Amino acid sequence: MKNTIKFMIGLAAVGLVSCEPEFDTPVDEGFYDNGDADFSTYVAVGNSLTAGYADSALYISGQENSYPNIMATQFTFVGGGEFTQPLMSDNLGGLFLNGTEVAGNRLVLSNDENGNPFPTTLEGVGTTEITTSATGPFNNMGVPGAKSFHLVAPGYGDAGGVLSGTANPYYARFATSSSATVISDAVSLNPTFFSLWIGNNDILSYATSGGSGVDQTGNLDPSTYGSNDITDPNVFAAAYSAQVDALTSGGAKGALVNIPNITSIPYFTTVPARSIPLDAATAGALNAQFGQYNTQVLPGLVQFGVITAEEAASRTINFVEGVNFPIIVDTDLTDVSGVLQGPPLNLPPATAMLLGQLRQANSSDLVVLPASSVLGSTPDPSNPQGVVGVSIPLANQFVLTSVEQERVSVAAQSYNATIQALAAANDLAFVDARSALADVAAGGVAIDGGVLTSTYVTGGAFSLDGVHPTARGYAFTTNAIIEAINKKYNATVPTVAPGSFPSVTLENNVN
Amino acid sequence: MKKVLLLTVFALVTAVTYAGGYRISLQGNKAMAMGHTGVAVVNSSELVFFNPAGLVYLENRLNVSVGAHGVFADIAYQNEATGENAMTESLIGTPFYAYVSYQATDWLALALGVYTPYGSGVSYEDDWAGSHLVNNIDLQAIFIQPTVSIKLSEYFSIGGGPIYAIGSVNFNRNLNRTLTDVNGERAEVTLDETGVTKWGWTASAMFNPTDKLRIGATYRSKIILEVEEGEATFDNIPNSDLTPFQDTTFAARLPLPAEMTVGLSYEVTDKLLFAFDFNRAFWNEYESLNIDFANEDIPDSVNARNYENASTYRFGLQYAATETFTLRAGYYFDESPVQAGRFAPETPRNDSDGYSAGLTFNVGSRFEIDASFLYLHFDEVDASYDAYFENGNAVPFEGTYKSSAFIPGLGVTYKL
Numbered sequence: 063m064k065n066t067i068k069f070m071i072g073l074a075a076v077g078l079v080s081c082e083p084e085f086d087t088p089v090d091e092g093f094y095d096n097g098d099a100d101f102s103t104y105v106a107v108g109n110s111l112t113a114g115y116a117d118s119a120l121y122i123s124g125q126e127n128s129y130p131n132i133m134a135t136q137f138t139f140v141g142g143g144e145f146t147q148p149l150m151s152d153n154l155g156g157l158f159l160n161g162t163e164v165a166g167n168r169l170v171l172s173n174d175e176n177g178n179p180f181p182t183t184l185e186g187v188g189t190t191e192i193t194t195s196a197t198g199p200f201n202n203m204g205v206p207g208a209k210s211f212h213l214v215a216p217g218y219g220d221a222g223g224v225l226s227g228t229a230n231p232y233y234a235r236f237a238t239s240s241s242a243t244v245i246s247d248a249v250s251l252n253p254t255f256f257s258l259w260i261g262n263n264d265i266l267s268y269a270t271s272g273g274s275g276v277d278q279t280g281n282l283d284p285s286t287y288g289s290n291d292i293t294d295p296n297v298f299a300a301a302y303s304a305q306v307d308a309l310t311s312g313g314a315k316g317a318l319v320n321i322p323n324i325t326s327i328p329y330f331t332t333v334p335a336r337s338i339p340l341d342a343a344t345a346g347a348l349n350a351q352f353g354q355y356n357t358q359v360l361p362g363l364v365q366f367g368v369i370t371a372e373e374a375a376s377r378t379i380n381f382v383e384g385v386n387f388p389i390i391v392d393t394d395l396t397d398v399s400g401v402l403q404g405p406p407l408n409l410p411p412a413t414a415m416l417l418g419q420l421r422q423a424n425s426s427d428l429v430v431l432p433a434s435s436v437l438g439s440t441p442d443p444s445n446p447q448g449v450v451g452v453s454i455p456l457a458n459q460f461v462l463t464s465v466e467q468e469r470v471s472v473a474a475q476s477y478n479a480t481i482q483a484l485a486a487a488n489d490l491a492f493v494d495a496r497s498a499l500a501d502v503a504a505g506g507v508a509i510d511g512g513v514l515t516s517t518y519v520t521g522g523a524f525s526l527d528g529v530h531p532t533a534r535g536y537a538f539t540t541n542a543i544i545e546a547i548n549k550k551y552n553a554t555v556p557t558v559a560p561g562s563f564p565s566v567t568l569e570n571n572v573n
Numbered sequence: 574m575k576k577v578l579l580l581t582v583f584a585l586v587t588a589v590t591y592a593g594g595y596r597i598s599l600q601g602n603k604a605m606a607m608g609h610t611g612v613a614v615v616n617s618s619e620l621v622f623f624n625p626a627g628l629v630y631l632e633n634r635l636n637v638s639v640g641a642h643g644v645f646a647d648i649a650y651q652n653e654a655t656g657e658n659a660m661t662e663s664l665i666g667t668p669f670y671a672y673v674s675y676q677a678t679d680w681l682a683l684a685l686g687v688y689t690p691y692g693s694g695v696s697y698e699d700d701w702a703g704s705h706l707v708n709n710i711d712l713q714a715i716f717i718q719p720t721v722s723i724k725l726s727e728y729f730s731i732g733g734g735p736i737y738a739i740g741s742v743n744f745n746r747n748l749n750r751t752l753t754d755v756n757g758e759r760a761e762v763t764l765d766e767t768g769v770t771k772w773g774w775t776a777s778a779m780f781n782p783t784d785k786l787r788i789g790a791t792y793r794s795k796i797i798l799e800v801e802e803g804e805a806t807f808d809n810i811p812n813s814d815l816t817p818f819q820d821t822t823f824a825a826r827l828p829l830p831a832e833m834t835v836g837l838s839y840e841v842t843d844k845l846l847f848a849f850d851f852n853r854a855f856w857n858e859y860e861s862l863n864i865d866f867a868n869e870d871i872p873d874s875v876n877a878r879n880y881e882n883a884s885t886y887r888f889g890l891q892y893a894a895t896e897t898f899t900l901r902a903g904y905y906f907d908e909s910p911v912q913a914g915r916f917a918p919e920t921p922r923n924d925s926d927g928y929s930a931g932l933t934f935n936v937g938s939r940f941e942i943d944a945s946f947l948y949l950h951f952d953e954v955d956a957s958y959d960a961y962f963e964n965g966n967a968v969p970f971e972g973t974y975k976s977s978a979f980i981p982g983l984g985v986t987y988k989l
Contacts, residue, residue, distance in 0.1 A: 082647050082649075082660075082977070083660075083976055086953060088651065089651045089652075089653060089656050089658050122756075122757070153757060170755065172813070173815050184755065510968055511963040511966050511968040512963065512966050556656040558655055561751075562702075562750045568811040568816060
């Protein structure tokens with residue numbers, strides 16, 4: 063009896079092992095092909111997009127869905143090794159330097175008591191401290207906020223330079239030394255494969271600030287640039303070329319990702335240019351107030367040769383019954399505030415300043431997302447007549463005009479030409495993220511379980527900051543990169559199902 | 574004694590039993606060794622399940638059969654497009670049976686059976702690729718069957734009795750593929766209910782046209798377990814009025830389908846017996862698994878199943894080798910009730926082949942030890958579940974499945 067039981071237990075143990083089902087071709091045993099590439103040590107270099115930044119912050123669950131982390135997971139099927147990331151300390155996102163907050167918490171989609179959704183900053187005190195939270199280098203060398211030339215700038219990770227603006231708070235967390243560069247830290251990992259996606263911020267901050275910076279084309283010294291400036295294409299090319307040289311110095315193969323059209327992101331497409339509803343009486347009263355400006359001031363300025371007739375036409379104000387374009391400040395207009403204060407008009411300074419670079423917006427202007435909380439507001443509670451967009455012009459930072467869009471577009475085209483040329487010259491995979499994301503913006507792309515579009519909040523592709531993708535958007539991008547890699551290196555890295563990745567996070571702050 | 578015994582076997586039902594359909598054909602070690610044939614085999618009180626009519630033909634006055642099976646089953650899943658793959662935890666379920674029959678008079682036998690003909694246990698790793706369909710499920714049903722067996726003649730008998738079914742279910746899945754709380758933890762629901770009861774019945778007949786040939790037929794009625802106020806627990810739900818999920822109760826119906834068995838046994842020689850059973854399980858009862866949440870804000874969960882009636886063909890041999898040992902072997906082909914496009918990972922069953930063997934060791938004249946083992950082979954299958962929707966869009970869950978099960982069993986028979 064005892065022996066029989068022992069026998070049965072033994073049989074059972076054998077059964078446990080022998081009955082494990084085996085596929086004819088198991089996906090985790092050589093099913094996929096690495097082709098001509100070696101994915102064993104993958105290093106990703108870039109900016110916020112590479113870091114997994116979303117919802118105006120860097121936080122753990124976003125980082126876990128960064129495109130490099132998704133790619134690294136798929137690379138494990140073709141010999142990919144460990145992939146480390148400088149994970150934040152929490153899912154709030156707030157970043158602190160010696161106890162002082164230098165970056166705020168993430169946005170979440172909240173709702174009011176009527177169930178109307180709105181994005182809001184998640185409450186709570188972040189726990190990520192720059193000076194203690196991470197020790198680099200990491201396989202994910204994505205640094206939110208980095209421009210092309212920052213990656214090769216010594217001192218960009220010096221915590222001492224964060225408050226003065228010479229260093230980056232995110233890189234300061236994990237730079238191997240205060241003099242290290244992002245690219246040198248990346249190269250120190252001896253990558254066998256890399257991805258490089260940089261350059262977006264070289265135009266993005268100019269665009270998101272409504273063209274508040276300067277187009278630095280022609281200025282070859284980036285140390286003189288302001289944070290919202292457009293980087294000179296030659297500065298970009300030199301920095302980018304140096305990065306490719308450094309990353310390929312050990313024989314690594316890799317993928318270069320180009321820069322998407324940033325003016326099609328929800329940050330620029332959500333708030334309509336025409337947004338001021340007026341009844342006939344109000345429109346008439348407003349037109350009466352601008353009557354003298356339209357019929358005497360503007361023709362006068364043309365007559366004196368201060369502005370062209372064409373500019374005068376663009377500056378003419380006309381409100382109608384219905385939804386109107388707001389009045390805006392356009393810094394590319396001739397500043398006539400001085401002229402207006404002099405003879406013969408002798409306008410009071412306040413009026414002259416108001417009219418100095420004033421025009422009504424038109425359908426080619428892009429109004430940025432943050433303008434939604436400003437348009438139609440009355441900043442001075444004691445003056446109900448002072449309405450932004452109607453009697454107070456929408457500030458320059460809220461509008462990306464067609465002239466400004468053109469500067470962004472010209473620079474982006476130049477950067478992308480450089481990226482594509484360097485990919486060809488170095489025999490690297492070229493990822494056309496621009497056209498992939500253009501498809502999302504132009505009506506959407508069918509994915510498993512629906513259509514991915516650029517519509518703010520509901521489109522699925524973009525997070526609540528209107529600039530950075532959601533995890534689903536990152537997964538879609540990942541597939542574009544993997545497909546380019548497979549094509550270039552004759553590999554068969556499996557793609558992912560974007561629909562299985564989350565979009566925006568719902569959460570009400572607990573008050 | 575019986576009370577103690579029952580308590581013990583109840584405690585044995587720890588977790589899970591092998592999932593397939595969710596009918597578990599493990600109702601006796603002697604029968605299992607012969608490919609789970611038995612509708613026309615008269616050799617023990619296992620007849621309480623297989624064919625109550627045959628009980629009156631047992632030689633002894635008191636017949637007791639008690640036993641259990643250890644189920645070691647695995648399901649492997651993979652998707653070649655994405656590389657996603659999963660293996661269920663190797664679960665050890667212990668379906669059991671206990672049958673007692675008593676020959677009251679020459680023409681009447683009374684019996685009681687307790688057995689577990691339905692159950693399912695599958696446990697994938699949390700948040701695996703198919704977690705929006707199932708993370709884990711544990712379904713159990715215990716049948717208690719008082720039985721009478723009436724001999725109408727040497728050639729013909731009838732039998733049957735009521736069945737009291739006691740069921741329990743615990744099911745966990747993620748709410749969809751993407752909803753998380755603010756920390757990125759996947760939102761999930763757990764459905765739990767125990768002690769669901771329902772009555773059913775069984776009726777059978779046995780015909781012995783010659784002293785070597787027996788023919789049997791058994792019908793067991795369907796039993797629809799109805800959960801009325803089960804516990805529905807929602808976890809990792811974001812704090813938001815934009816999602817309706819909060820803990821509530823649920824109602825659901827789970828059919829335990831009717832089964833018809835016909836078969837025969839033939840004594841080829843004094844020592845060698847051949848048996849054949851044909852089962853027809855009326856699975857078309859199982860059209861959809863609908864979870865009706867009491868909280869009306871929470872959308873009901875409708876999960877199409879569309880099972881179809883399925884047949885099983887069983888063949889068994891019994892060879893009385895020596896006075897001490899009786900050897901058995903069997904084979905069966907089990908048709909899956911699951912249809913194309915309805916292959917859900919909670920019961921990922923395709924057609925299977927069962928190979929069984931076993932023996933009885935006679936310890937003296939009254940006491941026998943019965944052992945069996947079953948290897949269940951499934952072909953690798955590419956399959957999909959197409960009835961999952963997100964925002965009105967079908968999102969099929971596709972992949973390749975490969976299952977197998979190894980099931981040793983041990984029991985005792987006592988005759989007086």
